[in-house]
Amino acid sequence: MKKTVIFDLDGTLLDSIYDIAICMNEALKKLNLKTYSVDEYKYFVGYGVDELVLNVLRDNLDLKDTLIKEFKDIYDGNLHKNTKPYDGIFELLDELVKRDYNLAVLSNKPDLMTKEYVKTIFKDYPFIEVHGQKTDTPKKPSPIAAIKIAEALNTPCSDIFFVGDTKVDMQTAKSANMKAIGVLWGFRDEKELKEFGADFIVKSPLDILNILK
Numbered sequence: 001m002k003k004t005v006i007f008d009l010d011g012t013l014l015d016s017i018y019d020i021a022i023c024m025n026e027a028l029k030k031l032n033l034k035t036y037s038v039d040e041y042k043y044f045v046g047y048g049v050d051e052l053v054l055n056v057l058r059d060n061l062d063l064k065d066t067l068i069k070e071f072k073d074i075y076d077g078n079l080h081k082n083t084k085p086y087d088g089i090f091e092l093l094d095e096l097v098k099r100d101y102n103l104a105v106l107s108n109k110p111d112l113m114t115k116e117y118v119k120t121i122f123k124d125y126p127f128i129e130v131h132g133q134k135t136d137t138p139k140k141p142s143p144i145a146a147i148k149i150a151e152a153l154n155t156p157c158s159d160i161f162f163v164g165d166t167k168v169d170m171q172t173a174k175s176a177n178m179k180a181i182g183v184l185w186g187f188r189d190e191k192e193l194k195e196f197g198a199d200f201i202v203k204s205p206l207d208i209l210n211i212l213k
C-alpha cells in the first residue's frame with residue numbers, strides 16, 4: 001500500500017503571511033480600522049477567513065460581512081507575488097515523489113484558493129487530494145475532512161502523517177488518529193505544537209524524511 005502525507009498549506013507548504021497581512025490591512029484601511037503587523041497575523045490565521053476577520057475586528061463585529069467581502073475582493077482572484085513555498089519544500093516533495101508517497105493538502109483557506117495555489121505553485125507535483133474550506137464539511141480541527149482523505153486513498157488513518165504549523169493542525173491529526181508532525185518554519189512555536197499533540201517536531205522540510213523512513 002502507498003504511504004500518505006497530508007500537508008497543511010499556509011505556514012507549512014506556503015509562506016503566505018505577507019500577502020494575507022497586506023490584503024487584510026488594505027481592507028481595514030478602506031473601512032478606517034486599525035491595521036496589524038505581520039507577526040500579529042501569524043496568530044490571527046489558522047481557522048479560515050471568517051475567524052481571521054473576527055480576530056482583526058475585535059469590537060466592530062457589525063462590520064464582519066463588509067470586511068469579509070472587502071478582504072475577499074482584494075485577496076481572491078489573483079495569486080500573490082509574496083506567497084511562495086518555504087525553502088526546502090520542493091526538495092522534500094521531490095523525494096516524496098521518488099519514494100512514491102501519496103501527497104495531499106488539507107487547508108482552512110477557502111477551497112477554490114487552496115486548489116488554485118496547489119495547481120499553480122505545485123503544478124509539477126502529483127497532489128492527489130486537495131481540499132480547502134468548504135461549506136459542506138466542518139473545517140479543521142474537525143478530523144472529518146482528514147478522515148475523508150484517508151478513505152479516498154484507502155489508507156488507514158494510523159498510517160498517515162499529517163504535517164502542519166499550528167495547534168489546529170496538531171488537533172486535527174490527533175483526532176483523526178494520524179501521526180502529527182509539527183513544523184517550526186511556520187506561524188507558531190514548538191511549545192504550542194507540543195501542547196496540542198505533535199508526535200514529531202521538525203526544523204526544516206528535509207528533516208521530515210528522517211521521520212518517514
Ligand SMILES: O=C(O)COP(=O)(O)O
Pocket residue numbers: 008009010011045046047048049052106107108109110
Ligand atoms: O487560512 C487559514 O486560516 C489557514 O490556512 P491553513 O489551514 O492552510 O493553514
